[in-house]
Amino acid sequence: MDLVIGPLDLSAHVDEALAVQAVAFGLGPDEVAVRRQIVLRHMTNPGARALGATAGGRLVGFVYGMPNDRAHWWSTVVEPYLRALGNDAWLDDSFVITELHVHPVYQNRGAGRALITAITDGAAQPRSILSAIDTESPARALYRSLGYEDLARRVLFPSAPRPYAVMGAPLPLRRGRSAAPLPPREG
Numbered sequence: 001m002d003l004v005i006g007p008l009d010l011s012a013h014v015d016e017a018l019a020v021q022a023v024a025f026g027l028g029p030d031e032v033a034v035r036r037q038i039v040l041r042h043m044t045n046p047g048a049r050a051l052g053a054t055a056g057g058r059l060v061g062f063v064y065g066m067p068n069d070r071a072h073w074w075s076t077v078v079e080p081y082l083r084a085l086g087n088d089a090w091l092d093d094s095f096v097i098t099e100l101h102v103h104p105v106y107q108n109r110g111a112g113r114a115l116i117t118a119i120t121d122g123a124a125q126p127r128s129i130l131s132a133i134d135t136e137s138p139a140r141a142l143y144r145s146l147g148y149e150d151l152a153r154r155v156l157f158p159s160a161p162r163p164y165a166v167m168g169a170p171l172p173l174r175r176g177r178s179a180a181p182l183p184p185r186e187g
Contacts, residue, residue: 003106005114008052008062011043016059017052017101024101042066042098051119053102053111061102063115067125068096078131078166081152090151090168095123097130100139112142117173127170131155134165143167147174 010017018032018039027035042048045066053061068075068091075091082088097119102111120128132139134153148167155164 002055003060003109003111003114004054005051005111005118006054008050008059008064010050010062010064011040013052013059014039017050017062020059020061020103021099021101023103024107039064039099045069045072047124049119049122051115053106053115055106060106061100061111061115063097063100063112063119065095065097065099065119065123065128067123068092068094068129072096074098074131077157078152078155081155082166085152087151087166087168090127090129090166093125094127094129094168095120095125095171097128100130107138112139113146116142116146117175120171120173123171125171127168128173129166129168131157131164131166134163140165140167143169145174
């Protein structure tokens with residue numbers, strides 16, 4: 001079945017998106033209820049955008065993000081970790097990928113790659129940042145293949161059971177599936 005990537009009114013489709021996230025990320029009903037309020041609040045931020053991946057008219061993946069703001073909760077948590085490594089400038093003039101999830105049945109088909117590259121291609125900022133569970137995983141391999149590098153590791157979020165890594169990449173993201181750096185551009 002072909003995947004279609006396109007704009008998503010996340011506020012109107014929040015329950016469908018969180019159903020995908022629940023399966024992909026292993027969330028229970030209480031956590032979904034909390035995240036529902038967070039997503040709805042995030043979508044009111046200036047510049048917040050979302051894209052969806054559909055198959056047969058059904059939402060099977062989504063991504064959303066926004067221009068980063070140091071006053072946002074996420075930034076206040078990660079800033080000390082980034083500052084300790086001299087990387088806190090990444091919090092300025094960056095597009096943050098807030099969530100990216102693909103239903104497990106549709107993973108490894110290019111949906112995550114298509115979603116993240118499409119949303120960052122529309123960003124006005126020169127770079128992108130995100131956080132991911134700090135373990136070797138298909139998600140982290142995908143991010144690395146797109147040019148994201150670790151900016152801080154072992155970042156602890158309140159109430160999160162596992163540490164996270166904060167990653168950053170210049171925009172536009174690298175294309176292709178190779179994690180090797182691109183050659184310099186001529187011209």
